[in-house]
Amino acid sequence: MSITQQIAEFTSETATPQIPAQALRMMQLSFLDWAAVAIAGRDEPVARITREMVLDEGGTPQASLIGHQTRVPARAAALSNGTTSHALDYDDTHFAHIGHPSVAVIPAALAVAEARGIGGADLQAAALIGVEASIRIGVWLGRNHYQTGFHQTATAGAFGAGMAAARLMGLDAQGCAMVLGLLATRASGLKSQFGTMGKPFNAGLAAANGVEAATLVARGFIANPDALESAQGFGPTHAGEQITSALQGLGQQWLFDTISHKFHACCHGLHAVLEAGLTLAPLDAQVIERIEVTTHPRWMTVCNQMAPTTGLGAKFSYGTVLAMQVLGHDTAVLSSYSDTVCADPTVQGLRARVHVTADDSVAETATRLRVVLRDGPVLTASHDLNAPMTLDARQAKIQTKARSLLGEDRATALWSLIAAQADAGQFADGLK
Amino acid sequence: MSITQQIAEFTSETATPQIPAQALRMMQLSFLDWAAVAIAGRDEPVARITREMVLDEGGTPQASLIGHQTRVPARAAALSNGTTSHALDYDDTHFAHIGHPSVAVIPAALAVAEARGIGGADLQAAALIGVEASIRIGVWLGRNHYQTGFHQTATAGAFGAGMAAARLMGLDAQGCAMVLGLLATRASGLKSQFGTMGKPFNAGLAAANGVEAATLVARGFIANPDALESAQGFGPTHAGEQITSALQGLGQQWLFDTISHKFHACCHGLHAVLEAGLTLAPLDAQVIERIEVTTHPRWMTVCNQMAPTTGLGAKFSYGTVLAMQVLGHDTAVLSSYSDTVCADPTVQGLRARVHVTADDSVAETATRLRVVLRDGPVLTASHDLNAPMTLDARQAKIQTKARSLLGEDRATALWSLIAAQADAGQFADGLK
Numbered sequence: 001m002s003i004t005q006q007i008a009e010f011t012s013e014t015a016t017p018q019i020p021a022q023a024l025r026m027m028q029l030s031f032l033d034w035a036a037v038a039i040a041g042r043d044e045p046v047a048r049i050t051r052e053m054v055l056d057e058g059g060t061p062q063a064s065l066i067g068h069q070t071r072v073p074a075r076a077a078a079l080s081n082g083t084t085s086h087a088l089d090y091d092d093t094h095f096a097h098i099g100h101p102s103v104a105v106i107p108a109a110l111a112v113a114e115a116r117g118i119g120g121a122d123l124q125a126a127a128l129i130g131v132e133a134s135i136r137i138g139v140w141l142g143r144n145h146y147q148t149g150f151h152q153t154a155t156a157g158a159f160g161a162g163m164a165a166a167r168l169m170g171l172d173a174q175g176c177a178m179v180l181g182l183l184a185t186r187a188s189g190l191k192s193q194f195g196t197m198g199k200p201f202n203a204g205l206a207a208a209n210g211v212e213a214a215t216l217v218a219r220g221f222i223a224n225p226d227a228l229e230s231a232q233g234f235g236p237t238h239a240g241e242q243i244t245s246a247l248q249g250l251g252q253q254w255l256f257d258t259i260s261h262k263f264h265a266c267c268h269g270l271h272a273v274l275e276a277g278l279t280l281a282p283l284d285a286q287v288i289e290r291i292e293v294t295t296h297p298r299w300m301t302v303c304n305q306m307a308p309t310t311g312l313g314a315k316f317s318y319g320t321v322l323a324m325q326v327l328g329h330d331t332a333v334l335s336s337y338s339d340t341v342c343a344d345p346t347v348q349g350l351r352a353r354v355h356v357t358a359d360d361s362v363a364e365t366a367t368r369l370r371v372v373l374r375d376g377p378v379l380t381a382s383h384d385l386n387a388p389m390t391l392d393a394r395q396a397k398i399q400t401k402a403r404s405l406l407g408e409d410r411a412t413a414l415w416s417l418i419a420a421q422a423d424a425g426q427f428a429d430g431l432k
Numbered sequence: 433m434s435i436t437q438q439i440a441e442f443t444s445e446t447a448t449p450q451i452p453a454q455a456l457r458m459m460q461l462s463f464l465d466w467a468a469v470a471i472a473g474r475d476e477p478v479a480r481i482t483r484e485m486v487l488d489e490g491g492t493p494q495a496s497l498i499g500h501q502t503r504v505p506a507r508a509a510a511l512s513n514g515t516t517s518h519a520l521d522y523d524d525t526h527f528a529h530i531g532h533p534s535v536a537v538i539p540a541a542l543a544v545a546e547a548r549g550i551g552g553a554d555l556q557a558a559a560l561i562g563v564e565a566s567i568r569i570g571v572w573l574g575r576n577h578y579q580t581g582f583h584q585t586a587t588a589g590a591f592g593a594g595m596a597a598a599r600l601m602g603l604d605a606q607g608c609a610m611v612l613g614l615l616a617t618r619a620s621g622l623k624s625q626f627g628t629m630g631k632p633f634n635a636g637l638a639a640a641n642g643v644e645a646a647t648l649v650a651r652g653f654i655a656n657p658d659a660l661e662s663a664q665g666f667g668p669t670h671a672g673e674q675i676t677s678a679l680q681g682l683g684q685q686w687l688f689d690t691i692s693h694k695f696h697a698c699c700h701g702l703h704a705v706l707e708a709g710l711t712l713a714p715l716d717a718q719v720i721e722r723i724e725v726t727t728h729p730r731w732m733t734v735c736n737q738m739a740p741t742t743g744l745g746a747k748f749s750y751g752t753v754l755a756m757q758v759l760g761h762d763t764a765v766l767s768s769y770s771d772t773v774c775a776d777p778t779v780q781g782l783r784a785r786v787h788v789t790a791d792d793s794v795a796e797t798a799t800r801l802r803v804v805l806r807d808g809p810v811l812t813a814s815h816d817l818n819a820p821m822t823l824d825a826r827q828a829k830i831q832t833k834a835r836s837l838l839g840e841d842r843a844t845a846l847w848s849l850i851a852a853q854a855d856a857g858q859f860a861d862g863l864k
Binding site: 045046049050052053056057058059060073075076148149150151154181182184185186187188189190191192193195196197198201202205212215216219220221222223224226227230231232233234236237238239 | 477478481482484485488489490491492505507508580581582583586613614616617618619620621622623624625627628629630633634637644647648651652653654655656658659662663664665666668669670671
């Protein structure tokens with residue numbers, strides 16, 4: 001069966017009650033994580049600019065905007081909310097997919113579900129189907145797609161967003177295939193936007209493209225339903241590896257179960273060492289002689305700034321974040337990364353004692369940490385972001401993150417709405 | 433100077449009065465041609481579906497829709513009108529660019545100009561700058577981009593639409609470069625949609641992407657301004673040949689001067705032979721023994737259906753269109769291509785006497801025609817679509833086409849608005 005057909009049938013034929021509790025609960029945790037980072041990012045310049053554009057366009061009040069009371073058409077809400085939720089780059093990541101599934105898919109699913117008055121169980125199921133589809137297509141496109149310069153969050157993300165929207169619109173397998181085919185000519189997104197507003201916008205356009213394509217197909221639009229994988233289709237034209245094994249176990253096994261959440265408001269390359277550091281806490285900075293970090297070579301040019309002077313620089317510095325952690329700064333809080341912390345002599349003194357070396361036997365998701373104390377003892381720890389974590393442990397960490405970003409009351413209220421599978425409209429109201 | 437910088441400066445710094453009369457008049461002719469095919473295509477299913485989607489979204493009444501009285505946001509009008517104007521595939525073509533410049537650029541320029549109450553001289557200048565930019569970028573991307581599977585109408589078209597919109601918004605060279613950079617992550621469009629509604633939709637999305645990108649940049653959006661041509665930019669990731677000579681003479685020489693208009697409502701591969709046939713008219717079908725056509729090999733699999741039975745099939749059949757021409761059917765009129773004409777024994781009798789052979793020494797834009805009469809004489813003619821035509825001759829042909837499609841009164845009224853450089857709003861009113 002073709003890739004398109006497999007994804008289309010998975011999307012249209014998986015019954016909501018059939019979805020395993022484990023996968024559904026992981027999706028709920030990602031809803032909370034997504035909502036927290038989206039609300040926290042609502043005043044970022046890229047979020048403001050995109051939101052003001054769609055407010056200026058106006059239109060039928062179908063779906064809510066994060067950070068504003070006005071409702072707008074579903075496509076427009078998906079564009080704005082997708083962009084807003086990726087503005088802080090603090091959302092979830094799937095390493096095999098090489099992308100951020102939730103920021104592309106949840107805004108599309110939520111906008112369509114709110115526009116159609118759909119309940120929370122169906123919303124969450126559609127979002128889960130959508131993120132799973134985006135991950136599978138991301139893996140199918142493969143590393144070569146990413147290395148060539150395409151941004152899976154945007155490209156594979158659009159297909160996932162389209163599947164979530166198509167399912168909520170009740171399209172059958174043939175309709176879902178048509179949505180995938182139409183998205184083949186609409187999906188886009190380049191990594192060369194990294195470091196600019198174009199990066200979060202890529203998530204918004206994935207979400208908007210998904211809603212637009214499903215809307216057109218629901219109205220009778222005829223595209224080439226094989227255009228994902230046919231000759232001169234999306235895969236062949238976009239440096240896709242077309243790894244057919246990417247679809248193995250679809251519907252039985254959920255790749256979304258291995259989603260990774262960020263628990264520190266900095267570059268993902270620093271997360272493993274911060275998790276390792278947590279297992280050694282508390283440490284007294286005064287007795288630390290040196291800290292040795294062993295990491296995968298790819299991170300050396302990404303997040304090993306030795307002496308950053310700005311908050312942004314701190315987010316890309318092993319030495320600085322480890323010094324911050326030892327000295328009691330909360331690395332989950334956005335405002336912890338500041339020019340002030342970089343100028344603090346205590347931070348500077350400690351980070352000068354951090355030594356980072358590369359070793360390609362260490363996984364990209366892992367880091368080894370060795371802390372040599374002045375009086376002799378050596379403490380060691382290591383962490384792999386892909387290491388299993390119980391759902392209860394993950395929930396506790398995401399709830400802590402949500403509280404750090406939004407405060408106790410709002411974090412608790414959001415989780416109540418998600419856990420109770422509140423209607424899409426009620427959940428969306430909680431994001432304003 | 434970078435490609436981006438050259439296009440950006442050309443867009444922002446070419447003064448309207450500096451534009452040569454010849455180029456401007458060609459643009460005016462394309463405005464008439466575009467308006468005629470757009471109005472004629474307004475009831476096509478793809479036009480209706482896209483228009484109903486944007487009407488359902490609604491929003492700030494900024495710009496007119498072809499085929500409806502309601503105004504919608506400029507981006508939405510560009511999407512709908514771009515799609516509508518390419519629905520019949522009867523719009524202009526630029527063979528070097530390998531695309532249809534007007535359907536991507538004019539809808540974007542018109543929507544922005546109407547939204548801002550801009551006059552006809554500035555609208556026409558912006559559209560001309562936009563089509564020229566799209567052609568230059570199309571040539572820069574090269575044949576490899578097209579052969580890989582990308583649809584220049586959509587991809588290069590988006591950059592041209594963005595330049596027209598950016599100019600009308602008054603963006604400077606830096607702003608125009610930012611629009612090009614943002615479009616690098618937004619532009620898309622595949623040829624694998626040919627034969628479906630996805631093809632005309634590609635024109636609509638080019639127009640809408642251009643308006644959206646310029647709108648965002650005018651609001652302060654920061655993209656990577658080098659993303660057209662930088663490492664992992666649009667050119668490198670989209671099989672672009674990056675032919676730097678494509679920009680030679682920009683601002684002095686206008687590639688749009690070699691635009692080609694369709695004067696027959698059928699596949700472009702049949703146009704050269706129909707033009708050749710016109711020079712031999714009138715012919716008496718009864719005295720024709722055989723008709724010999726010599727064409728470029730690429731057309732043999734495109735438009736050499738021997739015995740089509742439907743109107744659509746007739747549009748891809750050398751034999752049928754030549755028989756229609758000899759027998760007095762107007763090949764400029766959409767309704768001439770019908771199931772009835774295919775079933776007509778006189779047409780069938782004559783088309784059976786048409787013999788087509790391929791010869792790769794014939795240009796893709798040319799065809800040779802040889803008519804052998806029963807009593808001995810042989811008539812010969814040939815035509816190359818790239819052969820020069822005076823502006824007066826072209827104007828007469830486009831006016832005839834517009835009359836065929838819209839009737840005398842409407843065709844005349846539209847040309848008056850264009851020739852008088854009426855305000856964008858007045859011109860748009862003429863399209864409803």
